[in-house]
Amino acid sequence: xxxxxxxxxxxxxxxxxxxxxxxxxxxxxxxxxxxxxxxxxxxxxxxxxxxxxxxxxxxxxxxxxxxxxxxxxxxxxxxxxxxxxxxxxxxxxxxxxxxxxxxxxxxxxxxxxxxxxxxxxxxxxxxxxxxxxxxxxxxxxxxxxxxxxxxxxxxxxxxxxxxxxxxxxxxxxxxxxxxxxxxxxxxxxxxxxxxxxxxxxxxxxxxxxxxxxxxxxxxxxxxxxxxxxxxxxxxxxxxxxxxxxxxxxxxxxxxxxxxxxxxxxxxxxxxxxxxxxxxxxxxxxxxxxxxxxxxxxxxxxxxxxxxxxxxxxxxxxxxxxxxxxxxxxxxxxxx
Amino acid sequence: xxxxxxxxxxxxxxxxxxxxxxxxxxxxxxxxxxxxxxxxxxxxxxxxxxxxxxxxxxxxxxxxxxxxxxxxxxxxxxxxxxxxxxxxxxxxxxxxxxxxxxxxxxxxxxxxxxxxxxxxxxxxxxxxxxxxxxxxxxxxxxxxxxxxxxxxxxxxxxxxxxxxxxxxxxxxxxxxxxxxxxxxxxxxxxxxxxxxxxxxxxxxxxxxxxxxxxxxxxxxxxxxxxxxxxxxxxxxxxxxxxxxxxxxxxxxxxxxxxxxxxxxxxxxxxxxxxxxxxxxxxxxxxxxxxxxxxxxxxxxxxxxxxxxxxxxxxxxxxxxxxxxxxxxxxxxxxx
Numbered sequence: 001x002x003x004x005x006x007x008x009x010x011x012x013x014x015x016x017x018x019x020x021x022x023x024x025x026x027x028x029x030x031x032x033x034x035x036x037x038x039x040x041x042x043x044x045x046x047x048x049x050x051x052x053x054x055x056x057x058x059x060x061x062x063x064x065x066x067x068x069x070x071x072x073x074x075x076x077x078x079x080x081x082x083x084x085x086x087x088x089x090x091x092x093x094x095x096x097x098x099x100x101x102x103x104x105x106x107x108x109x110x111x112x113x114x115x116x117x118x119x120x121x122x123x124x125x126x127x128x129x130x131x132x133x134x135x136x137x138x139x140x141x142x143x144x145x146x147x148x149x150x151x152x153x154x155x156x157x158x159x160x161x162x163x164x165x166x167x168x169x170x171x172x173x174x175x176x177x178x179x180x181x182x183x184x185x186x187x188x189x190x191x192x193x194x195x196x197x198x199x200x201x202x203x204x205x206x207x208x209x210x211x212x213x214x215x216x217x218x219x220x221x222x223x224x225x226x227x228x229x230x231x232x233x234x235x236x237x238x239x240x241x242x243x244x245x246x247x248x249x250x251x252x253x254x255x256x257x258x259x260x261x262x263x264x265x266x267x268x269x270x271x272x273x274x275x276x277x278x279x280x281x282x283x284x285x286x287x288x289x290x291x292x293x294x295x296x297x298x299x300x301x302x303x304x305x306x307x308x309x310x311x312x313x314x315x316x317x318x319x320x321x322x323x324x325x326x327x328x329x330x331x332x333x334x335x
Numbered sequence: 336x337x338x339x340x341x342x343x344x345x346x347x348x349x350x351x352x353x354x355x356x357x358x359x360x361x362x363x364x365x366x367x368x369x370x371x372x373x374x375x376x377x378x379x380x381x382x383x384x385x386x387x388x389x390x391x392x393x394x395x396x397x398x399x400x401x402x403x404x405x406x407x408x409x410x411x412x413x414x415x416x417x418x419x420x421x422x423x424x425x426x427x428x429x430x431x432x433x434x435x436x437x438x439x440x441x442x443x444x445x446x447x448x449x450x451x452x453x454x455x456x457x458x459x460x461x462x463x464x465x466x467x468x469x470x471x472x473x474x475x476x477x478x479x480x481x482x483x484x485x486x487x488x489x490x491x492x493x494x495x496x497x498x499x500x501x502x503x504x505x506x507x508x509x510x511x512x513x514x515x516x517x518x519x520x521x522x523x524x525x526x527x528x529x530x531x532x533x534x535x536x537x538x539x540x541x542x543x544x545x546x547x548x549x550x551x552x553x554x555x556x557x558x559x560x561x562x563x564x565x566x567x568x569x570x571x572x573x574x575x576x577x578x579x580x581x582x583x584x585x586x587x588x589x590x591x592x593x594x595x596x597x598x599x600x601x602x603x604x605x606x607x608x609x610x611x612x613x614x615x616x617x618x619x620x621x622x623x624x625x626x627x628x629x630x631x632x633x634x635x636x637x638x639x640x641x642x643x644x645x646x647x648x649x650x651x652x653x654x655x656x657x658x659x660x661x662x663x664x665x666x667x668x669x670x
Contacts, residue, residue: 057540082525089424092487092538093557094530095451098659102527109571111523112661113459114451116430124448128463131470151543152427188446190417192437195429203427203538205392208486209555216551220544222428236444324433326447 016067085125261320596655
């Protein structure tokens with residue numbers, strides 16, 4: 001989507017992150033699966049990721065929210081709306097944002113809702129947050145993404161077992177307070193011929209627990225057809241990016257930083273090489289965090305803002321793919 | 336939220352609905368539960384509802400979408416974005432809109448995402464659809480809500496067992512084609528002190544199937560503390576409505592039609608009497624459809640537009656409460 005009023009200046013008041021206490025090294029997975037030390041890291045190119053022990057997704061969300069609030073001039077009671085953008089649900093009913101809301105000490109009945117497009121949930125939630133700010137009504141919007149991927153990992157699957165990690169991120173978007181930015185363009189596409197390439201079959205009304213006799217475990221585990229996904233992304237990527245850049249009025253060479261969804265090490269390297277971006281300008285945190293589902297893009301953005309010198313005038317491409325199969329991107333300019 | 340540009344005229348191109356083939360009479364439930372004929376209807380004030388046999392939530396969604404498309408000047412390939420607003424997931428991954436997208440014959444990779452705030456999902460999705468239309472980018476947006484409540488019913492609970500029904504609704508919102516309307520105001524609040532009053536504990540990362548030994552059935556069933564919910568709604572309703580009407584610039588006496596979420600017969604009657612609205616101006620379809628979760632508001636709106644003479648200048652209050660606990664409303668004026 002191309003915003004009508006492209007001159008609209010918004011502000012990023014703060015960006016916080018949350019992690020479980022428990023670090024899981026790839027050598028821990030080697031030991032648990034009876035493999036030679038080094039096998040899992042060689043397979044996944046991931047050194048470590050974080051798994052919850054006793055933290056819930058809303059617990060993790062609140063760590064990120066409090067981290068963001070601690071850096072922000074906007075207080076909790078100046079928040080006008082809470083949007084949760086996660087690819088996983090904490091429970092089937094109610095929605096994630098209500099559970100997060102219940103842990104925050106709002107003195108007003110701040111509205112809340114969830115946005116879900118699996119791994120792109122947070123990116124779409126950020127985009128909707130900017131649209132809701134520009135359309136009036138809200139002055140400050142809190143966008144939170146919190147994922148517990150470890151709950152649905154199929155250990156016997158070497159492709160996805162070591163890939164995922166838990167974590168959260170929270171942004172405070174504001175009309176008045178914080179670092180100014182413009183959204184130059186946003187663009188999303190759903191290529192649903194790939195709808196079955198990544199799924200958790202259970203947890204909903206298609207294969208409800210009430211209709212399944214015996215164990216339900218397998219219905220809650222993640223299944224992926226990785227090669228089919230990559231083939232479809234490869235097929236649609238160039239046209240997608242051309243459209244996004246055309247909408248934005250800038251070209252790839254005008255982009256200073258790329259913040260991709262941390263899909264997989266190989267996926268990230270494929271993208272980086274295809275776009276001919278140096279490793280310094282391309283945020284890759286998968287080796288230390290794994291794929292944190294929808295939290296991965298704002299978590300990687302946090303890494304960019306913490307570790308690099310992002311200047312006024314710099315343009316950032318936030319980009320990813322998700323189960324669905326969907327593909328999406330935002331081109332943002334910091335002022 | 337008060338839209339900045341209140342003069343913005345949008346259009347409702349079409350509104351369609353979908354129902355499962357299978358009607359379940361309250362006398363069928365009497366027979367199945369071994370009660371005297373008439374007991375379930377006396378208890379619930381519901382004569383019948385619809386339950387799926389072999390239809391999925393996305394199947395039901397597509398019935399409503401095709402119903403809407405058959406009445407619309409907008410064709411499927413003129414749709415710019417698909418938003419699914421449902422309180423239940425079809426499966427944990429991917430999201431509902433992708434599954435619906437996969438059943439529709441789009442010739443373009445139309446973007447899609449889910450909005451969830453349980454029973455208010457469709458209302459918030461409609462509101463976001465209008466905001467996305469007014470902010471540019473999209474010319475036509477398809478909003479779909481499809482719910483299979485029957486998958487999570489706890490039969491032993493006389494309060495909720497007979498209450499719910501399955502069904503779907505789809506709206507095509509447009510900038511150019513269809514019946515013109517204005518959104519005078521929208522307002523949502525989350526009162527998360529009631530977060531535990533209505534829930535399905537399982538289906539997500541809090542009590543994931545992978546961590547539960549033996550049967551998972553109970554984790555997928557709906558649980559409600561009805562009296563606590565009503566008490567909280569009663570406490571916040573007047574202030575909520577005052578705020579919504581203040582934002583809209585019109586008062587309750589200027590409202591011609593009320594389209595409420597079909598929460599329960601007693602809840603509807605409580606609301607109708609509190610607002611002093613005649614039965615003719617207050618849409619109540621619970622006795623024939625049950626509570627269709629988020630699909631209930633657009634389904635009831637469909638009933639209004641089919642059965643009453645809604646004229647230019649008429650104002651409609653779309654209103655409901657949801658697990659979370661959230662409360663929300665839209666004041667719309669047809670032109």
